[in-house]
Amino acid sequence: MTSRRVADVAIVGAGMVGAALALDLARRGFEVVLVESRAPAPWRVEDEVDLRVVALAASSIALLRRLDVWTTIASARASAYRRMYVWDALAPGSLAFDAADESASALGYIVENRLIQSVLWQAVERHGGIELRCPARVVASEVDDNGAARTLAFEDGAQLRARLVVAADGADSALRGLLGIETRDRDYAQRGIVAHVAHARAHEATAWQRFLPDATLAFLPLADGRSSIVWSVANAEAERLLALEDEAFRVELGAAFDFRLGAVTATTQRAAFPLRLRLAERYIGPRFALVGDAAHVVHPLAGQGVNLGFRDTVELANALDEARERKADFAAEQILRRYERRRRSDNAMSAHAFDAIQRGFASDNPALAGLRGAGLALVDRVAPLKRFFAHRAAG
Ligand SMILES: Cc1cc2nc3c(=O)[nH]c(=O)nc-3n(C[C@H](O)[C@H](O)[C@H](O)COP(=O)(O)OP(=O)(O)OC[C@H]3O[C@@H](n4cnc5c(N)ncnc54)[C@H](O)[C@@H]3O)c2cc1C
Numbered sequence: 372m373t374s375r376r377v378a379d380v381a382i383v384g385a386g387m388v389g390a391a392l393a394l395d396l397a398r399r400g401f402e403v404v405l406v407e408s409r410a411p412a413p414w415r416v417e418d419e420v421d422l423r424v425v426a427l428a429a430s431s432i433a434l435l436r437r438l439d440v441w442t443t444i445a446s447a448r449a450s451a452y453r454r455m456y457v458w459d460a461l462a463p464g465s466l467a468f469d470a471a472d473e474s475a476s477a478l479g480y481i482v483e484n485r486l487i488q489s490v491l492w493q494a495v496e497r498h499g500g501i502e503l504r505c506p507a508r509v510v511a512s513e514v515d516d517n518g519a520a521r522t523l524a525f526e527d528g529a530q531l532r533a534r535l536v537v538a539a540d541g542a543d544s545a546l547r548g549l550l551g552i553e554t555r556d557r558d559y560a561q562r563g564i565v566a567h568v569a570h571a572r573a574h575e576a577t578a579w580q581r582f583l584p585d586a587t588l589a590f591l592p593l594a595d596g597r598s599s600i601v602w603s604v605a606n607a608e609a610e611r612l613l614a615l616e617d618e619a620f621r622v623e624l625g626a627a628f629d630f631r632l633g634a635v636t637a638t639t640q641r642a643a644f645p646l647r648l649r650l651a652e653r654y655i656g657p658r659f660a661l662v663g664d665a666a667h668v669v670h671p672l673a674g675q676g677v678n679l680g681f682r683d684t685v686e687l688a689n690a691l692d693e694a695r696e697r698k699a700d701f702a703a704e705q706i707l708r709r710y711e712r713r714r715r716s717d718n719a720m721s722a723h724a725f726d727a728i729q730r731g732f733a734s735d736n737p738a739l740a741g742l743r744g745a746g747l748a749l750v751d752r753v754a755p756l757k758r759f760f761a762h763r764a765a766g
Contacts, residue, residue, distance in 0.1 A: 377520045378404045378502070379701075380691070381533035383509055383546045385411070387425075387484060388663030388680035389539030390491035394438050395688045397500035401695075404531060405495060406523070407505040408540075414489040416447060421483040422565050422642050424599045426452070426578060426591055426674035428479050431681045440490050447486055450594040451477035454577040460629070461584060461737075462744025466751045468761050478578070478761075481591045481599060484677075504531070512536060512549050514657045521658040535691070535702035536659045542649060544665035552661065553652045559729065562609035562643040563671050564602040567593060568624065571633025574598050580672070581628055582743070585733065587672045588627050598632070600624065601671055609643050646670055648726055654715050655707040660687060667718040670725045679721060683714050 380396055382389045385407035393405040414421075427435075435441040455478055458465035470478045495501050504525075511524040520532045538546040547554070574592040581588045585605060590598040602624070604612065612620060621635040628635075649668040654661045663680030690710045694701040731743060 376532070378402050378531065378533040380404070380535045380537060381406060381521075381523055381531055382537045382539050383523070384538065384540030384544070384663075384665065385488075385492060385495070385503075385505070386539060386541055386663065387487050387491065387677050388684060389537070390488060390495055391434060391438060391681060392537065392539060392662060392684040392688065393501050394440075394491060394494055394498065395434075395684060396691065397495075397498050398438070399688065399692050400500070401691070402500060404502045404504060404533060406507050406509065406531075407503070408508050410505050411488045411492050412485060414447070414483065414486045419639065420448070420567055420593060420595070420597075420599070421485045422567070422599075422639070423484040424481050424565075424591065424593075425484055425487070425677050426479050426481055427487075428675070428678040429475070430685075431678050432480060434681050434685055435487075438491075438494065440494050443490050444482060444486060445480070447490070448483065448594060449486075450481040450576075450592050452479055452481060452576050452578045452592050453477050454575065455580070456577055457580045457582070457747065459582045459743050459747060462741055462747075464744030464746070464748035464751070466747045473761060477576075481578075481593060509546055509549065512546065512659075518657065534658065534700075535707075537687070538659065538661045538665040539663050540665055542647075542664040542668045544661070547651060547661060547665050550656060550659055552656070554649045555652065556650075557648040557726070559603075559646040559648070559670065560606055561603050561646045562606055563646050564604065564609055564612055564641055564643045565600065566641040567597050567599050567639045568621070568635050569597045569637040570625075570635050572631075574632060578674075579628075579631060581631070583627060586627065587729070588624075589672070589674070590628065590632065591674075597637075601674075602627070603646060603670070603672065613641055613643055648722055650719060650722055654711040655704075657704075658702050660707055660710060662687060666714075667722055669718075669722045670729050672729055673721075673725050675721055675725070679718050682717070683710075686710050686713050 379401040381404045382393050383406045385405050393403050397403045453470045455468040508526045509523050510526050514521050521536045523531045538544050576592050579590040587603045589601045625635040651666045662683040687710045691701040694706045
């Protein structure tokens, strides 16, 4: 079935990033179609805290506030972190950030992915300017002969035309492949083990991160007093840790964390995610753009993946909006180029910085360990440097 109608923007993927972009554009008056292969599982307060959580930076919270969904998310279940503390297992020296130094009430919030996605999904459903196509899967895409629109062909034979198509379908983006965009990848040969754990001492609303020679370990504070951990270790070690009985796992986790919060007294089930660096070689092309994990996948050690994705959506929405105000073709190459210029360099810089940190901290060479400790202490003591890192993390 070929539709004669041409939507302004078709977004493929209604994860946190795609759904936020759809809502933002629709609220600015664009006619949006949002395509998703499966509806998100509903979030319910009585359910156990979902294992996938993200640390949202100030810039992401500002976006969710502007989209009128933050109050719903925050009142459902969100945990403010007011401090961040980073230290190295092999060298003295640490780095601490405090919201008070920034005259802020929090550095950010820990929130379940599923909660954010489901609140955005409900807002999308309520918005009259967004057509949801779910379940739907794109199998082909090409630009019209006159170059004025792009067609998406679906598995069931349906078609859709839009002036701009946005791929927001995540790290393994099928649409990115259909658009012929290559990625540069590095497999860290690591997995990020996640679980929620209880501990003897209070987490003090602090996001803790410890670098070990062969691992990074983060404890992110949850609202119920527990912490959500991300323990990034080599694949074989991840297999071993996942296979441990709960008690043995708790003991090893507590030791790896240097018992900073005392003994680990309880744990949920564990899950693990493969870790890799993946950067799309281009973000744009004729009548398309990539956003979020479809464009960049970064190591989770800095907790920035979705924060970078939300920044993509803001930049793209601003670029399209300004072009339309000027009565220009909002999906013209120079408009999309502006989006790419701004976001690709920022994302690549962040990705390579996290990559360098990951490699620098992965070594147990004593000289390097000394440098790391000195580096942490230096950043901690030199106010402008520290402010620079704090502002970058906040977006
Ligand atoms: C262990 C771990 C910890 C992390 N911690 C943090 C953190 O603290 N802070 C942070 O900012 N980030 C963090 N991240 C990264 C963050 O989870 C991702 O950056 C984020 O989920 C990406 O969102 P997205 O919407 O771009 O993609 P996704 O969440 O992957 O969403 C893609 C959507 O597209 C849909 N889809 C897929 N294929 C198709 C198709 N063919 N057709 C239609 N729809 C499709 C999917 O169903 C899904 O809904 C972490 C990641 C890991 C692995």
